[in-house]
Amino acid sequence: MSKQYWLRSMLLAGAAGLAFAATARAEDPIRIGVIGEESAVAGASLTKAAQMAADDVNAHGGVNGRKVEVITYDDHSSAADAVRAFQRAVSQDHVSFVIASYISEVALAIEPWSARLHMPFITTGAASNEISKQVHKDYAHFKYTFHGWLTSAFIAQSICDAEHDLLVEPLHMKTAVIMSEDAAWTTPLDARYLECLPKAGLKVLDHIRFNPDTTDFTPIFRQIEAKSPDVIITGISHVGVQPTVQWHDQQVPIPMAGQSSQATTSTFWKDTNGAANGVITASAAAPGVALSPLTIPFTEAYQKRFGDSPSYTGYSTYDAVHVIVDAFKRAGSTDADKVVAAMEKTDLVGTIGRWQFYGKDDPFTHAVKYGPGLVTGITFQWQDGKQVALWPAAVANGHVKFPSFVKLPKVTN
Amino acid sequence: MLALQILIDGFAISALYGLGAVGFTLLFGVSGVLNLAHGGIMVIAALIGWRAAGGLGIGSWLGSLVGVLAALVAAYATYFAVVRPIQRSRAIPREETEIFVLTGTLLWGIMIQVGMAWLFTDNPVTIRPLIGGVMELAGVRTPANEVLIAAVCWGAIGLLWLLVNRTRAGRALLAASINPRGLVLLGFDLDRIYLLVWTIYGVLAGVAGVLLASFLGAGTNNVGQLTASAFSIVVLGGLGSVSGSLIAAYVVGYLETVTAYVIAPTLRPIPALILLVLVVYVRPQGLLGRR
Known part of the structure; x- marks a missing residue:
């Protein structure tokens, strides 16, 4: 033809x-x-x-x-x-x-x-x-x-802001280890974490990126424990159930905060048989919270x-x-x-x-605008089967509460 | 300290690998079937067990039992709907039966994977630990459930040993793996022996599946990986050799654990795969293989 x-x-x-x-x-x-x-x-x-x-x-x-x-x-x-x-x-x-x-x-x-x-x-x-x-x-x-x-950079920023208000100020946390899955969205997330966590008052002791196919997180948790940070800052979305359940079953004494996307849905409690208790994550919203x-x-x-x-x-x-x-x-x-x-x-x-969307001249053209009065996302914690909003303070309906195996830093002053 | 951690963590995961691989190798030894739907059957046990334990609220022990039964049903389905029709087909030339069984079970495994992802999600699930809490083992904080899992694995393997070596039906199994024709001449019904080995296989794969779900969690995305790991362990140990598989499970389990701890968690499966390639080159019959 x-x-x-x-x-x-x-x-x-x-x-x-x-x-x-x-x-x-x-x-x-x-x-x-x-x-x-x-x-x-x-x-x-x-x-x-x-x-x-x-x-x-x-x-x-x-x-x-x-x-x-x-x-x-x-x-x-x-x-x-x-x-x-x-x-x-x-x-x-x-x-x-x-x-x-x-x-x-x-x-x-x-x-x-x-x-x-x-x-x-x-x-x-x-x-x-x-x-x-x-x-x-x-x-x-x-x-x-x-x-x-929100772009990864803004998610990380929102998390740094939240962790400063929730963990650094009231609980005297000073150090963190970043634990992120290796994926396109976590590259800019981690870059911003490394920049904004120290500014928020959390010194980064280690930065771990792992394969999203990982099923056994024991070695990763042991590696983190060896550095004894005050908190683990996560960047996970493709994984969620397994690290959370293993964290709980092994009673890793360090709290987990950051972004755990699977934890944003209510089924996560069932999926982890309640091991999610105490996990802090950023999200779009939470039940009962009027953004x-x-x-x-x-x-x-x-x-x-x-x-x-x-x-x-x-x-x-x-x-x-x-x-x-x-x-x-x-x-x-x-x-x-x-x-x-x-x-x-x-x-x-x-x-x-x-x-609102950023314009042609902003570096994040056509991304939804981040900031107070616009979209900020929220940070919540799983507590006894419920997602309890902690940050921003204006919408918070509870306080940080960790399961008993989590050891918080001792106050020294 | 690190050495102790590796010793303890590696032991449980190796026991689980061993249990998963033993049924796989027994099935091959007795009936010549390499079941590439193996990972799928383990994941069915995990998912159904999880749903029964949590969704129906019958608890971890009963839920696990339901999961094992589901794996048994899945094993029977694999045998009756996939393997046996291929073995009996007149359209397939005798010498090609094995390759058809391989292809058939591979496709069946994919069907299980996609079907289960549709029924549930592709998200991994975890069965609540059979016993909760942690204990200090030589200074290493270890979940009590991990200790229980290692014990259950070895218990199941021990029962299998008793069954094979101490019962009449078990000895027939052993004989079938050595000379099936001789067994037929002695008046044994091979179909019944095959049914027995598929039953044992289904139970072992089911137990391994629910234990995996309560230890690390399991989901449909793991199907391929689980089949591959059982396959490598069995090739490493020698196809059809139960004790070879157990040794190989420990070699692979510890190699992976050491890699994850000492080098990087991301590289975990690599050294075991390199070892597998070397074994295929240097000793193709595997560690304890007969051929």
């Missing part, structure tokens, strides 16, 4: 596609593709929360009379599957926006496809700084990508509908759908460039705070 033949048939197919698109009527639903990780604790909340948000939007009249339809895909935690799902969402399901993934590697794999296909895309759970840095570096090309969760007037009603509705409370991606995805719908409304269209322009002007209160 000649080249010309191919060219001609492709043109024809393209024309047919355009004709088809043109026939889309005003009453047709607006479609949003949601690519989640159904088998992963943190990634399973994405599709559920998106569906809830879409139902809310439709109950309130939809987008200028058009209903919102959520189409879900499962990427099985694989970047290749996620890219295929993204392509299918665009070419076959004709979505107008894609929400995807809690895994940075997956979000980074989708990003160039969002640029090539001019498809607006937001990740509501990945954290790597590179996602928004890329948009900053080549705005014209990558402007279709948004980052709807905004929307937080508690959402958490309760989610719990009622699905049985468990959402992981952090549940909150961010629920908000993202509302942010996207808001942009559709203001753009008066689903045209990608108009929607991107409208997204950039977002100013909306969601379940985790007030949503």
